[in-house]
Amino acid sequence: MGSRIKKIIQNSIGILIGSVFLFLTLREKPMAPVWESLANSDYFFILLSFVCLFIIFYLRALRWKLLIEESGEKPKSDKVLTSVLLGYFVNSFTPKFGEIIRCTSLQKTTKVPVSVSMGSVMAERAYDLLILGLGVFAVFWIELDRLQGIMDSTIGGISHIYGYRYLYVIPIAILVLFILFLISLRRIKKSERRPVKKIVEFLQSMFLSLKQGLLLKKRFQFIVLTLLIWTMLVVLNYIYLLCLPETSGYSFSFAIVILFIGGIGWALPSPGGIGTTHFLLLQLFLAFQLDPNAGISFGILSNGLTFIGTIVIGGYGYFRYWTETKTLEKAAKA
Template sequence: MLNLKSVLKYLVLFAIGIGILYFAFSGQDLEKIWEEIKNANFLWVVFSAISVWIAHVLRALRWRMLYQSINYKVTFWHTYHAVIIGYLANLVLPRFGEIGRCSVMLKSEKVPMFASIGTVITERLFDIFMLLLSAFLMLLCQYDLVSDFLFKTIYVNVVAKIHSINYFWSILLIVLSLSLIAAAIYFIRQALNKKFLRVYVGLKQGFNSYSNLKNKSLFIAYTLGIWFFYWLSMYLAFSAIQITSGLGFNVAFTALVFSSFAMVAPVQGGIGVFHWMVAQALVLYAIPFKDGLAYATILHSSQFLLTIILGCLSLIFVISKK
């Protein structure tokens, strides 16, 4: 059950997402962006959404393999519905979906909570590895474009902000940061002292779930398939609007990496951060920022709607089964 502190934290995160969304769209011609969205070829948007759905199916199959490796004979459909409900929960509370889908498996398959959490940790470790590998390949293959963005958009802005702060505020910021780090270390240690055994068991089961796999190559194939269909969804959505219809797989790959880092941000559904990052990725390929925003809005809205529809259907299934 959420307490007032947690509610305030999530409200702040949501407000940050809305703020970034406002920042991304401020100064843009909203009428032209809306005109592009209205004139989009939504058949390609549907194809893009189907590609995302296939990635969800592969994620459920991959997760089921981890359960089977630690001797929990779960069904595909319960695993699939848990994954979809997890995505639905993430739209409300960031990172709550991981706990949510574990709760579904507890109710539907009687799998202990920390056994599920262990498998989720393993799954997420592979996703992090794929994200870092994708980012490395992006830098390796398109270094000139991406390095220019990192220098001009990130490094220069950060340095300019630092230089604009006087010494008093700099010292105050450092003291505040150190205080927050010290407080975080204290509370983490307290939490570990109380829950160390359960955390340890969950982590151990998580790592064991992969090491006990009989068919690791299939698990890796599912992982590659998940990321391929995410990549494909970005590419298919290019054809939805005229100005991005000629972009290739290399642009889709860059947009995928940028959007993946955006989704790591602790904001509900990546709102705001996703739009800004995807639009910035397309700017590297001479796509105007406003057109990139139109593309990002179409893509994010289609995935949001897909999650709502599939999530509600999965909730109905789980509740009716109960």
């Protein structure tokens, strides 16, 4: 019951954050030019974006499989792909809860322990956050004069939810909680109670998988897959630019800037990046002295197509998972 309440609270906070940023983005903006721009979207590039999105999911599945194999498990690629699609499908509606779903679904179809897959997911996210951080740093370093106000605007938007004084409390609270966790973990390890031992074993297995995923034996394959994923993400954003008449003439390098600045919005705890990405993309267009209406149109189109594409492709993953589990249940009964 407690975990369910916690999930509801997390989802509510995510929706609140997204709603506030969406309000700040669309407040006092004329929407007629935006709808006209969206109505003139190029359907060829819209369809092409869905193909690109599926390729990204497939590459992510191959990379996740590689990380899981570092722990000695050998799941089949199609099963891993199904769990990845299912996880992103759930992430479209909840802030990051899909990571748990893809691990539990993989356990059901391949018997890979949740602790192992969860550790590999943590390693995967650590690498992606590293690349995102480096990319954001590089973009701000190159375009500092233009982008300096974006973070101030983002912090200002968050302050509407929490207030400035709470922003300084958050990192301190995280540090204190982490220290308390380490202290309590030492004491928990000495416990002889069976449920506590199970929890400790799970955490130890998860952190071992995380460690193995970070050390990486198949570094070359992992680096190639990671570079392909991030390259395809840039291509996806460039395709989104080609969808709209107002942005079709923008450069490929601008798509790189969009990826990393918009990526900050996806990293924030809002379901599907709704609101947060719209806000940051508008600030980006303003920083580059581009048409703000085009920025709003692009934000709605790119986020909307990503959401729809994830729902459609993720729905296919859900169907695959449903058929696979039904087959396993029939085999167990036979």
